[in-house]
């Protein structure tokens with residue numbers, strides 16, 4: 001059963017007078033209840049755009065997003081507003097997503113006021129305290145202001161706000177990137193506990209390989225607005241097939257000096273999303289890129305029953321041989 | 325690797341740097357001592373606000389009011405850096421100590437061609453001709469992995485991507501082959517694959533030329549893989565120091581242990597630190613880490629542990645580490 005499904009989604013941006021930025025170029029994946037799917041990729045690869053498309057916080061240029069069997073792109077504003085209680089988001093910068101002049105309790109309460117108008121004030125208060133307790137902040141944080149608490153506590157407030165409507169699905173857009181290592185561990189533990197308790201589905205966005213390997217069940221590797229590899233996290237980490245995934249994994253540096261870093265194979269610069277190269281987007285940087293790679297775009301194809309790769313050098317899975 | 329009998333190239337002794345704010349005096353760097361030898365690549369790590377950048381800026385003579393170096397000696401190659409004027413400091417840049425800041429855009433001049441920015445640095449120290457400057461700049465850009473360096477030299481900063489700009493800043497810092505490079509988070513914020521490409525090239529270059537580096541970072545992996553030695557700071561103090569091969573394999577200080585245990589690894593339970601970093605204004609008595617430490621016992625809240633030598637080049641400031649000799653902080 002799937003809870004969330006993106007089907008061939010596209011999104012581009014154009015700033016006044018500027019070139020068109022092709023942020024998301026045909027992305028599909030799905031997430032089941034209780035599952036954590038990670039999106040990993042470099043800056044500008046389209047991760048945050050996908051986060052917003054998955055909740056239809058942005059309009060899609062093309063493609064469809066389904067939530068709980070419903071096509072979000074066809075829903076009215078009102079219908080969407082009801083669904084917003086079930087699907088929420090935690091943003092990267094904890095401080096920026098909080099209103100500095102608003103007390104913590106009010107910040108956490110806000111989604112209830114907007115999306116669950118049937119609740120009484122007393123019921124809302126109970127829900128807020130409950131959410132604050134769940135993120136281990138407690139009721140005495142209710143009256144505080146954002147600047148009076150630490151970065152890790154601010155991030156907990158963001159999570160409490162995402163949790164207060166009792167959603168089924170939370171998008172976590174780099175929830176720990178701005179936090180120090182020691183605080184990061186607390187938040188990851190908290191997210192894991194909440195997932196177990198409420199059977200939450202997570203879309204977990206990160207560019208930190210260690211974090212993604214630790215938290216996710218499945219992983220989508222993105223490069224320039226496309227998924228180049230997807231599969232169970234353990235399988236992809238053990239046996240990465242796309243040259244970009246291989247490079248990304250080998251660029252992660254172990255803090256154990258006895259584990260020697262692998263040789264790094266990519267060269268050159270990342271192409272601009274305003275001027276995408278023809279063929280495979282990686283071919284200019286790829287050690288095994290050749291004329292065939294430059295000529296034709298390669299779709300994601302099955303490599304094993306659960307693992308798919310967008311590279312023509314990677315063999316097709318026996319059951320998924322292309323028709324031609 | 326550096327030879328133990330030589331004098332350090334850079335020696336910092338009992339450095340105190342404070343900021344006088346309306347809330348009180350911030351003890352940003354609180355009595356630290358360390359040395360860097362010729363050819364040594366040293367990582368400086370610790371959580372946000374622990375004093376890494378202030379340490380780097382103190383050495384470089386870049387602390388500005390309300391900040392002030394209150395105490396301490398900083399010696400580079402026998403020169404007392406605290407006695408230098410700004411002009412004399414500038415003379416030292418380029419060939420002596422050069423600086424790579426985190427934000428490359430602040431270090432590049434938006435209205436001068438890149439070529440000219442190289443030439444300004446080279447001409448401050450040599451009487452190289454225009455052609456010689458061009459050749460040196462070109463060679464250096466190639467060494468940091470820039471393709472088509474002619475085009476870059478003729479262009480301006482705004483035409484560069486973040487990764488390219490950071491390489492250009494590094495190339496300018498390295499073009500006169502300085503004996504010591506101080507880099508403050510030089511690859512933070514860059515894409516990981518680009519970060520890896522830059523670090524591979526720059527660190528290899530420094531190693532080949534036997535140049536020294538103080539690399540400020542919060543990325544333990546970068547230090548583990550590229551540096552010889554590591555200094556761990558906590559709340560304005562050095563809590564542990566030693567060869568990377570020892571500190572990261574068998575950390576002596578509970579804080580270093582906690583930092584390493586907080587790196588997510590599949591199949592391991594994540595260990596997180598409780599509590600918060602102490603205030604640098606009302607500095608606590610005893611060990612600055614004691615109220616977050618699982619091993620704290622009576623003396624920890626009362627008496628501050630001194631940085632003790634555990635073995636040659638290996639120091640830790642913890643009442644539980646048994647030192648061979650107590651190093652006086654002064």
Ligand SMILES: Nc1ncnc2c1ncn2[C@@H]1O[C@H](COP(=O)(O)OP(=O)(O)OP(=O)(O)O)[C@@H](O)[C@H]1O
Nearest residue numbers: 013014021023042043044045046047048049050273
């Ligand atoms: N609102 C917008 N207007 C114009 N361009 C945008 C907008 N949002 C994103 N972009 C562009 O779309 C591309 C993808 O951006 P996105 O923020 O999704 O990347 P990301 O993978 O989240 O990056 P990061 O890791 O830096 O957060 C980038 O080139 C970005 O500049």
Ligand SMILES: Nc1ncnc2c1ncn2[C@@H]1O[C@H](COP(=O)(O)OP(=O)(O)OP(=O)(O)O)[C@@H](O)[C@H]1O
Nearest residue numbers: 343345350352371372373374375376377378379604
């Ligand atoms: N101009 C200033 N005025 C007041 N306090 C300052 C100033 N600059 C730095 N500090 C304080 O000095 C302490 C050390 O800051 P520093 O910038 O060295 O930290 P850091 O270790 O480099 O942290 P990060 O990893 O976030 O860069 C911090 O508590 C900071 O708030």
Ligand SMILES: [Mg+2]
Nearest residue numbers: 047048049173
């Ligand atoms: Mg983003």
Ligand SMILES: [Mg+2]
Nearest residue numbers: 376377378508
């Ligand atoms: Mg800093």
